[in-house]
Amino acid sequence: MGTVIYAIAGYFVLLLTVRSLKRRTGSSMTLFEFVFILLIGGMIILATVGRDRSVTNCTCAVIAVGFVHRLLSWAKSRSPRVGRLLDGTPLVIVKKGEWQQEAADALRLRIEDLEVAAREAGVRRVEDVEWAVLERGGRISVFGRKE
Numbered sequence: 001m002g003t004v005i006y007a008i009a010g011y012f013v014l015l016l017t018v019r020s021l022k023r024r025t026g027s028s029m030t031l032f033e034f035v036f037i038l039l040i041g042g043m044i045i046l047a048t049v050g051r052d053r054s055v056t057n058c059t060c061a062v063i064a065v066g067f068v069h070r071l072l073s074w075a076k077s078r079s080p081r082v083g084r085l086l087d088g089t090p091l092v093i094v095k096k097g098e099w100q101q102e103a104a105d106a107l108r109l110r111i112e113d114l115e116v117a118a119r120e121a122g123v124r125r126v127e128d129v130e131w132a133v134l135e136r137g138g139r140i141s142v143f144g145r146k147e
Helices: 002-020 031-049 055-078 080-087 101-107 111-120
Strands: 091-095 129-134 140-144
Touching (some): 055 080, 091 101, 111 129, 111 140
Antiparallel strands (some): 091 129, 129 140
């Protein structure tokens, strides 16, 4: 039973840790952030299973984490408040062509992040970005100026 409790606690610790990294998704994580998450996950595994590394013990831990994850996914689909708590809300980082420095600083975004998103959206210059929104999943949506 202790393994199940440790696994659930570890799930929430890792969820809180990833959430504190702001809006980076797996594809946009830096190598530093990726190594950090792997290391934290490894430590949680060690704390969860302890000395009992039996297949049964590990299976119970995996099932417990899967159940909690499924429960939170269900709660997100039922409650927008839970969704905002777990995933955040979209944030405007360029508004009417103006870089929102305060929002960017709070999110630890650099202009280079916007440049990459602009190129992916087919906008050649950052000056041509009318709106940019950091989505809940960490992706930046870019809308260029209309000619």
